[in-house]
Each structure stands twice: as C-alpha cells, then as structure tokens.
Amino acid sequence: HSILKYSGNTTNLMDHIRRKHSDVSVSSSGGPLEVEEKKEPSKQSSFSFFTKKPLPPNSDRAKEISSAILGFIVKDLRPFSVVENEGFKNLIHVLEERYKIPSRQFFRDRSLGELYDKVKEKVKTSLSAAEAVALTTDGWTSRATESYLTITSSHIDEAWKLKSYILQVKIIERG
Helix, strand or coil, X not given: CCCCCCCCCCHXXXXXXXXXXXXXXXXXXCCCCEEEECCCCCCCCCCHHHCCCCCCCCCHHHHHHHHHXXXXXXXXXXXXXXXXXXHHHHHHHHHCCCCCCCCHHHHHHHHHHHHHHHHHHHHHXXXXXXXXXXXXEEEEECCCCCEEEEEEEEEECCCCCEEEEEEEEEEECCX
C-alpha cells in the first residue's frame, strides 16, 4: 500500500522488494518481473496479494476436504480438537494451502450430524433390502466399570457380502 517511483522499468520495484521484503524472491531474465515467496516454514509473506485466493467454504473442493477430515476424525476415533493442532494445520496447509480449516464446533455440531443422517439412511436402505436379518446382543463392561448392551444386525446383501451394523449401544444403569 505504498506509492513507488516509476520510470518505465521494473528496476525500482525490484530494488525495493530486495531491500524491504527479504521473504520474497525477485528475478527478471529479460522478460516480465517474477516474484515468489521464499519457502520458509514459519515466515508469512508481506506480499499477500501474490498468494492464491482462499477456497470458498461451499466449493466442491472445500466440501471434499472437510468430509475427508471428518472421516479421519470418526474412523480413527480422534477428538474434534485435532483440527486445532499445529501439526494437523500444517499438514492440511501443505496439501491445500487455499483451504481454511473449519472450527471443531463445525465438525461436532454440523458435519457429524449430516454424516449421521447419511449413514442412518444407508443402513435403513441396506436392512430393508435384506431377505433376512440376524440380531445379536452383547453385554460388556468398560475399563471404567460401566456396563453396556450393544445390539448388532447382520445380513448377506445382493452381492453375497456380509453386512453388519451396530444399531444401538446403551449404558446399563445399576440400580
């Protein structure tokens, strides 16, 4: 946001960038001026207008990444706070620097509910298409000595693949 002297060439701009912005590399090989950020992990460039535009949160790519993050959290039994960890943020930035990671509340309150609804419909469809369903129950105790009852369904689908779903897990109150 500064006014720089201009005299028909890019020399003044190149000199200014070299003197004032050590985190940016400048070159001109007889052609147009080329400016790029030097790759230093913890340094943020003051030339933010040279960076790519952020992904809109409703873009297909951003939705795909958010969905993959939720899949990681759910399948690997990770806490929602993992999205706030520096290592995780760095990993996502390296993979897609334009993506802004939503908050843990986004994944907990909104995305998880949407995923639950999708999975519930998939299970309902699968069970309603089954010729026969076997239900099993299992009682178990956690390390914290809380007792639980689990109800599971199993059936063979049209492709002769075994499908099993945990339908319910209930804590058994001692009384």
